[in-house]
Amino acid sequence: MSPSDHLILGISGASGARLGLRALALFAGSPDVERLHLVVSPRALLVAQTEIDAGISSASALVDSANLDAATRAKVVLHAESAVDAPISSGSFKTRGMAVLPCSSGTLAAIAHGTSRGLLQRAADVCLKERRRLVLGLRETPLSLVHAENIVRVTRAGGIVAPVVPAFYAAREVDELLDAYVLRVADLLDVRIDTADYRWTGGT
Template structure:
């Protein structure tokens, strides 16, 4: 979790992932993420402990996630700041978040980057391209309006379910596009 706006996206992802029994959750919190979570949700570091099995400091480069020998199904950076995107795109591993992302890519595991910025500059787009070419999935948190989302929480839940899909886990409450047949389309 980085310091980009959208702490609710991380919170809802962790809540929805908790409902899929076989997922063990490891959370890395950057200092900026903690600040953003405090500002946006009123949450402090201790408030995240019930949402993950293990929480790491962003500067703990000796953590298991820093090694490819630690098996994971993949990694999600949600929300993903443009600074973190740039670091991932260019292989700059100066903290545990970017090192774990580098490990995820080199081990050919799924890396999902929920990038949070608008509008996008050419530098942002190029970094997204580089990250994609390296094997990451760039997934801005764009709501699927066909899912009938009417609240921020519902939009964040729907996005969380899509991210879980990308990691190979299906959430029982995921809204699926049915083709519009019931609408007479």
């Protein structure tokens, strides 16, 4: 297994738990990804309980709710948010990079300021310091000056802030919109996803 076959997915406590689950399924299903390292913030569970199912009481229950097939599930390595001794906490453990989907304004702020409180933030900090690809799917609107300045800080540090803006031209159903967005993030991470393609090919 090449080191770059490891990809990290963080799910933080912004609205959009279903987006996190679609990203989990699509990234883990990618032929480019041998291991998908998943970190779920405690607040993300709260959001998943609100948006998906009140019974989702743990990160592993959230993974179960994605209904992955056995081969895809076997590629997912779930890390506790408190496990700051996990491999992805160190730059010496090579990865392809990381996406945070959805990314809350709180997690954006933490990453922008390098606070590294918990594994999700630390793994993102490592990606920045190692100059690896970091994509933050910020889900907040409208934006305050604080948010805008944090976007600038992360961008200056080499991260990519890709606000969750639906590609309305690409889909009619919500899951199709989510998948189209994940595909854009996969392009940024140079990860292939073998699914329907949502690329704009021009008007009729």
